[in-house]
Amino acid sequence: xxxxxxxxxxxxxxxxxxxxxxxxxxxxxxxxxxxxxxxxxxxxxxxxxxxxxxxxxxxxxxxxxxxxxxxxxxxxxxxxxxxxxxxxxxxxxxxxxxxxxxxxxxxxxxxxxxxxxxxxxxxxxxxxxxxxxxxxxxxxxxxxxxxxxxxxxxxxxxxxxxxxxxxxxxxxxxxxxxxxxxxxxxxxxxxxxxxxxxxxxxxxxxxxxxxxxxxxxxxxxxxxxxxxxxxxxxxxxxxxxxxxxxxxxxxxxxxxxxxxxxxxxxxxxxxxxxxxxxxxxxxxxxxxxxxxxxxxxxxxxxxxxxxxxxxxxxxxxxxxxxxxxxxxxxxxxxxxxxxxxxxxxxxxxxxxxxxxxxxxxxxxxxxxxxxxxxxxxxxxxxxxxxxxxxxxxxxxxxxxxxxxxxxxxxxxxxxxxxxxxxxxxxxxxxxxxxxxxxxxxxxxxxxxxxxxxxxxxxxxxxxxxxxxxxxxxxxxxxxxxxxxxxxxxxxxxxxxxxxxxxxxxxxxxxxxxxxxxxxxxxxxxxxxxxxxxxxxxxxxxxxxxxxxxxxxxxxxxxxxxxxxxxxxxxxxxxxxxxxxxxxxxxxxxxxxxxxxxxxxxxxxxxxxxxxxxxxxxxxxxxxxxxxxxxxxxxxxxxxxxxxxxxxxxxxxxxxxxxxxxxxxxxxxxxxxxxxxxxxxxxxxxxxxxxxxxxxxxxxxxxxxxxxxxxxxxxxxxxxxxxxxxxxxxxxxxxxxxxxxxxxxxxxxxxxxxxxxxxxxxxxxxxxxxxxxxxxxxxxxxxxxxxxxxxxxxxxxxxxxxxxxxxxxxxxxxxxxxxxxxxxxxxxxxxxxxxxxxxxxxxxxxxxxxxxxxxxxxxxxxxxxxxxxxxxxxxxxx
Numbered sequence: 001x002x003x004x005x006x007x008x009x010x011x012x013x014x015x016x017x018x019x020x021x022x023x024x025x026x027x028x029x030x031x032x033x034x035x036x037x038x039x040x041x042x043x044x045x046x047x048x049x050x051x052x053x054x055x056x057x058x059x060x061x062x063x064x065x066x067x068x069x070x071x072x073x074x075x076x077x078x079x080x081x082x083x084x085x086x087x088x089x090x091x092x093x094x095x096x097x098x099x100x101x102x103x104x105x106x107x108x109x110x111x112x113x114x115x116x117x118x119x120x121x122x123x124x125x126x127x128x129x130x131x132x133x134x135x136x137x138x139x140x141x142x143x144x145x146x147x148x149x150x151x152x153x154x155x156x157x158x159x160x161x162x163x164x165x166x167x168x169x170x171x172x173x174x175x176x177x178x179x180x181x182x183x184x185x186x187x188x189x190x191x192x193x194x195x196x197x198x199x200x201x202x203x204x205x206x207x208x209x210x211x212x213x214x215x216x217x218x219x220x221x222x223x224x225x226x227x228x229x230x231x232x233x234x235x236x237x238x239x240x241x242x243x244x245x246x247x248x249x250x251x252x253x254x255x256x257x258x259x260x261x262x263x264x265x266x267x268x269x270x271x272x273x274x275x276x277x278x279x280x281x282x283x284x285x286x287x288x289x290x291x292x293x294x295x296x297x298x299x300x301x302x303x304x305x306x307x308x309x310x311x312x313x314x315x316x317x318x319x320x321x322x323x324x325x326x327x328x329x330x331x332x333x334x335x336x337x338x339x340x341x342x343x344x345x346x347x348x349x350x351x352x353x354x355x356x357x358x359x360x361x362x363x364x365x366x367x368x369x370x371x372x373x374x375x376x377x378x379x380x381x382x383x384x385x386x387x388x389x390x391x392x393x394x395x396x397x398x399x400x401x402x403x404x405x406x407x408x409x410x411x412x413x414x415x416x417x418x419x420x421x422x423x424x425x426x427x428x429x430x431x432x433x434x435x436x437x438x439x440x441x442x443x444x445x446x447x448x449x450x451x452x453x454x455x456x457x458x459x460x461x462x463x464x465x466x467x468x469x470x471x472x473x474x475x476x477x478x479x480x481x482x483x484x485x486x487x488x489x490x491x492x493x494x495x496x497x498x499x500x501x502x503x504x505x506x507x508x509x510x511x512x513x514x515x516x517x518x519x520x521x522x523x524x525x526x527x528x529x530x531x532x533x534x535x536x537x538x539x540x541x542x543x544x545x546x547x548x549x550x551x552x553x554x555x556x557x558x559x560x561x562x563x564x565x566x567x568x569x570x571x572x573x574x575x576x577x578x579x580x581x582x583x584x585x586x587x588x589x590x591x592x593x594x595x596x597x598x599x600x601x602x603x604x605x606x607x608x609x610x611x612x613x614x615x616x617x618x619x620x621x622x623x624x625x626x627x628x629x630x631x632x633x634x635x636x637x638x639x640x641x642x643x644x645x646x647x648x649x650x651x652x653x654x655x656x657x658x659x660x661x662x663x664x665x666x667x668x669x670x671x672x673x674x675x676x677x678x679x680x681x682x683x684x685x686x687x688x689x690x691x692x693x694x695x696x697x698x699x700x701x702x703x704x705x706x707x708x709x710x711x712x713x714x715x716x717x718x719x720x721x722x723x724x725x726x727x728x729x730x731x732x733x734x735x736x737x738x739x740x741x742x743x744x745x746x747x748x749x750x751x752x753x754x755x756x757x758x759x760x761x762x763x764x765x766x767x768x769x770x771x772x773x774x775x776x777x778x779x780x781x782x783x784x785x786x787x788x789x790x791x792x793x794x795x796x797x798x799x800x801x802x803x804x805x806x807x808x809x810x811x812x813x814x815x816x817x818x819x820x821x822x823x824x825x826x827x828x829x830x831x832x833x834x835x836x837x838x839x840x841x842x843x844x845x846x847x848x849x850x851x852x853x854x855x856x857x858x859x860x861x862x863x864x865x866x867x868x869x870x871x872x873x874x875x876x877x
Contacts, residue, residue: 011134016097016106019140024093026145033147035084037158038077044161046070051172056179056197100143105133175214179234194235196273200265201228205317205391206288213279220282223265226392231261231273239276245269246283291315291396293322293353293388296365298403304506305373305408311353311366311398315390318361322353322388324368329402332381338424338431346376353386374487376426378407414449415493417442418459422486425466429479432470439463450493458489505535509601516590516597529582536574536604574600621736622794626787628731629750633783635724636757640776643717647769648866717772718764725757735790742793749786753779850874 049055055063098106113126149158179195198213202224211221213231229247233240241256246269254261265285272280296310313319326349333339354366368386372378382405386398410416421439424431440463443449446456462485469478512528577600584593732750735743760775856862857870 013109015138016094016140019142020090020093020097022142023097024088024090026143027088027093027096030145030147031084031086031088034149034152035081036077037149037153038080039074041158041161042070042073042077044165047177048161048164048168048172050177051168051174053172053176053179056176096143097140101136101140103133103136105136106140108133109137173212173215194233194239194276196231196233196240196275196277198229198231198273201230203227203391205320207317213281216279216281218279218281220284222284222286224286225266225288227265229261229263229265229271233257233259233261240278241274242272243274244271246271246285288390288392288394289316290394291319291388291390293319293386293396293398295384295386295398295401299406301406304371305378305406306369306371307406309368309384311368311386312364313353313355313361313366313388313396314363315388315396316362317390317392319355319364319388320361320391322355322386324351324353325349325385325387326351326372326377326382326405327385328377329381329383332402338420338434339427341428341430343427344429349375349377353388372405373408374483375405375407376423377405378423380405380423410490410494412494414442415490418486418490418493422483422490425479425486426483429474432466432474436463436466436470439466455489455492458485458492462486462489505532505539505604506601508532508535509597512597513594516585516594525582525585529578533575533578536578539604540574574604577603621734622790625731625735626790626794628734629783629787629790632724632728632731633780633787635720635727636776636780636783639717639720639724639760640773640780643764643769643772643776644866644869646717647773647863650769718761721757721761721764721772721776725754725761728754728757736793740793740796742789742796746786746789746793749782749789753782753786756782 049066055066094106098104109130111130113123115122150156196214200211200213200221200223202208202210203226206224208224229244231242237259238257242258242261243256244263246265246267247263248266249263265283268283268285270280270282272278291313292315293311293313296312300308300310302308309324313322328343328346330343349372351368351370353368355361356364356366381402383400383402385400388396390396410419417438421435424435439459443456443459443463446459450456450459462482465478465482469475469482474482508528508531512525512532577596581593581596581600584590584596728750732747732754735747735750756775756779760772760779763769763772763775853870853873857867857874859867
């Protein structure tokens with residue numbers, strides 16, 4: 001047994017020396033913090049108020065009241081500190097250190113044995129115990145001090161004081177503390193002498209901070225031109241005076257000894273405060289440079305006459321505003337015909353220059369964009385001058401540029417003649433008789449010029465008004481009204497009946513362009529894309545009708561085939577292009593989207609619509625509607641597959657996506673319809689072949705990929721279901737043969753399909769996959785009925801016998817499984833045919849599939865929904 005000696009005790013106490021000292025120091029710090037935190041709070045608050053100069057901005061009575069309150073608070077804090085402060089003793093430190101160790105070993109080391117003192121065995125046990133306590137005491141570490149005073153300061157006043165002091169260090173000055181002495185009763189000002197304060201405030205547009213002159217040493221100072229100097233003298237009047245040479249003042253100069261001095265720095269010079277504590281500074285003025293602006297190149301002109309003039313502007317502190325001034329270059333005008341007369345005086349055109357809404361305006365490039373097609377100077381030589389202003393109202397001008405003011409080009413000869421006469425009318429009213437004569441000559445044979453009698457009547461009205469008002473003189477209102485009428489007439493001559501639809505389409509494209517530039521939300525982009533789709537459809541319809549009228553007028557049933565070898569596009573191709581543009585915008589690829597939109601606009605401006613003729617591979621409206629419904633049915637099949645897969649994975653959560661038995665689509669994908677992989681990974685759910693007629697492109701609401709791009713879970717499926725319902729509603733409005741019993745039956749079936757889709761969407765949003773699958777099956781059945789009715793309508797329209805015409809489409813709708821998926825190679829009676837029966841083992845493969853379906857339908861542990869599905873498959877076979 002280990003023996004314990006007095007040396008062991010001394011050695012243990014020696015080891016405890018430093019932990020004991022450090023613990024005592026921590027206890028002393030703890031006592032100081034607990035006792036002095038109110039005093040520190042009061043001192044920091046008072047010092048912060050004095051450094052911020054609050055005593056100089058309030059009444060003297062408020063300063064005295066604050067001083068009394070501070071003195072009372074300081075006295076209370078001192079009393080609190082005297083009552084709380086205690087110097088910890090050595091025994092207190094040893095007691096705290098002993099409490100931090102298990103078993104209180106230090107106290108055990110100091111104890112002596114009383115009972116069994118004469119028993120050697122008992123003494124041996126006691127010494128062994130003390131030896132273990134010594135070994136345990138040697139492991140002692142200093143006890144950290146507890147400096148938390150949150151319990152005593154529940155309102156965190158100490159933190160408020162620290163924050164106020166930090167603000168005073170940043171924005172105040174220690175020199176301001178001395179100014180409180182002047183406010184003491186008894187003439188503190190006489191005891192300390194006069195004092196002064198000064199500030200240098202640069203113009204706000206420079207972004208420079210205000211300088212406190214009392215903190216600046218004597219010497220050279222650089223100040224921006226226009227800096228406001230403010231000086232205040234306190235104490236005996238005349239003790240302090242000001243001398244300065246930076247303002248350039250020669251009149252109305254106040255006395256040098258005035259207590260308030262304010263002036264602006266306009267030139268290099270000196271500022272001096274003469275008197276006790278005065279200072280002197282040499283001021284160097286930093287000049288504000290005038291802004292500059294330059295034209296970067298010739299203007300870019302769009303197809304409709306819109307001008308884009310690139311320019312660059314710069315300034316040392318930033319450009320505030322700018323404008324472009326356009327004046328007619330009369331010397332460069334070809335003074336012939338209607339321009340031979342002296343022009344009527346017109347004021348110059350002033351257009352504001354665009355500037356960056358956000359960001360630095362010190363150096364930027366922009367484009368002046370405007371449409372001057374309707375201006376009297378359109379397509380005439382002009383001089384354009386750009387000028388910019390900075391915040392100091394300094395102006396910078398660019399060298400005037402000679403340009404032809406862009407205007408819209410009119411390719412129709414009659415429209416170009418009307419626009420030329422309009423220009424002559426706005427050039428000089430004296431041209432009115434000549435204009436009427438020219439227009440009468442132009443319209444001598446109206447049947448050879450005008451597409452409609454309405455257009456010819458509009459021109460006759462203009463000619464009659466010109467002849468009537470030319471006798472008595474044209475007023476300003478009549479001149480403007482005639483110019484507006486002639487502009488509208490020229491547009492109608494140029495664009496024909498397409499004017500309104502084309503304008504709507506262009507307006508939709510412009511709004512979409514603005515959305516691309518301004519970073520619109522997905523909802524706004526989707527709304528604008530829908531507007532563009534509708535406007536494009538109206539435009540194409542009117543374009544098709546106009547071409548039909550032209551063909552009738554030309555006496556031929558064949559469309560113009562001059563470009564027959566060129567690329568042909570259907571409305572589905574246009575829809576896919578717009579879907580691609582929307583996908584690019586939703587992915588944030590705005591530059592690519594803008595380029596694609598520009599290409600679409602160019603395509604629409606130059607395209608012609610052709611109708612399919614029998615024997616030429618074209619599709620009738622009925623065939624187009626049938627293909628559209630087929631695509632919708634195929635998409636609904638994909639949604640049902642996806643919902644069924646998700647339902648299975650709920651019962652088998654450990655399986656990877658697509659690994660559950662029986663959840664594959666037609667080719668083993670993950671429930672995306674006929675072709676689960678989609679087209680190059682896009683997964684449109686429309687199978688391997690897209691319809692070519694109108695309205696065949698099913699919209700994709702969230703990007704291109706349906707399996708992953710819509711988000712996972714029931715919300716993504718619900719969004720796809722909603723988009724499919726919207727597409728079905730659009731297809732309902734395009735059913736051909738309105739009013740026939742067959743089409744009415746088809747419309748009724750599609751109404752049922754739409755209601756089932758709505759119920760499926762609600763079920764998906766509520767997370768009820770089983771209910772959603774049932775509703776989707778009802779929707780698919782209703783779609784098939786609608787397709788059958790539409791096929792009957794097509795048979796009636798084409799006077800075909802049963803089994804011809806659209807019967808293959810009907811058989812296609814019938815040759816599908818209970819969830820609407822095509823059975824490849826199935827015969828009309830549902831028996832396996834095609835691939836399953838090809839090759840030597842085809843019959844055996846079909847038999848194995850049927851046996852596997854029967855086996856799974858009999859497994860009671862499978863979900864009820866899956867078993868119902870399998871039983872419906874068996875009923876079909």
